[in-house]
Amino acid sequence: MRLLVVEDEEDLVDALRVGLVRAGYAVDVACDVAQARERLQADSYDLVLLDLNLPGGDGFEACRALRGTDRGRAARIIMVIARDRLDDRAGGLDGGADDYLVKPFAFPELLARVRALLRREPGGGAAILQVGSLRLDTSRAEVRSTGRELGLTPKEFGVLHYLMTRPGHVVSAEELLEHVWDAHTDPFTNTVRVTIGNLRRKLGADAVIETVVSKGYRLREDT
Numbered sequence: 001m002r003l004l005v006v007e008d009e010e011d012l013v014d015a016l017r018v019g020l021v022r023a024g025y026a027v028d029v030a031c032d033v034a035q036a037r038e039r040l041q042a043d044s045y046d047l048v049l050l051d052l053n054l055p056g057g058d059g060f061e062a063c064r065a066l067r068g069t070d071r072g073r074a075a076r077i078i079m080v081i082a083r084d085r086l087d088d089r090a091g092g093l094d095g096g097a098d099d100y101l102v103k104p105f106a107f108p109e110l111l112a113r114v115r116a117l118l119r120r121e122p123g124g125g126a127a128i129l130q131v132g133s134l135r136l137d138t139s140r141a142e143v144r145s146t147g148r149e150l151g152l153t154p155k156e157f158g159v160l161h162y163l164m165t166r167p168g169h170v171v172s173a174e175e176l177l178e179h180v181w182d183a184h185t186d187p188f189t190n191t192v193r194v195t196i197g198n199l200r201r202k203l204g205a206d207a208v209i210e211t212v213v214s215k216g217y218r219l220r221e222d223t
Helices: 010-022 033-042 059-067 070-074 086-094 107-118 154-164 173-180 191-206
Strands: 002-006 026-030 047-051 076-081 099-102 128-131 134-137 142-145 209-212 216-219
Touching (some): 002 173, 026 033, 033 047, 047 107, 076 107, 154 173, 154 216, 173 191, 173 216
Parallel strands (some): 047 076
Antiparallel strands (some): 128 134
């Protein structure tokens, strides 16, 4: 899953990026409202972590602006506020945010809220995804096939998670690249093909990811 962190405090940005990447997410950063808009014009994000106090406009304005775009409407938004005031919380939710966090916050709480919001996508309404013999636990970042734990890397987990929320549907390499990797990834890289190949090897005899020539990849529903 691909996240956009909109925050101007460098130390906090660095800490969030490290923690979220370690948790298996692809992370891009914007330091103000204008950069956030540019990012969303260029790329799709599954979730935006949006600070309330930003240069060039506050988080309420940014939230309304993001919701005014197709990609912004599709993203989940967590607003981060520096003070636990009712009008700030209500203003964020009324402005289009899906959830909020009050600074200072514990990183495990942030991760729990991120996971909860990301489960609100097609096919992802629960912490456990099950497609045939494949069982993916989003809270533990664990995948099992016929009871056997696969031991996936964060990118392999991200690709399989994305496919498991869309079983039977063809997903292009470009779409996987956009949702599982960050903006620094070379769009002409073969990293998607390599990751799919590694996934198939770990699935072994249970490999269920099909290549649809010139279109992308599909997770079989009859696994």
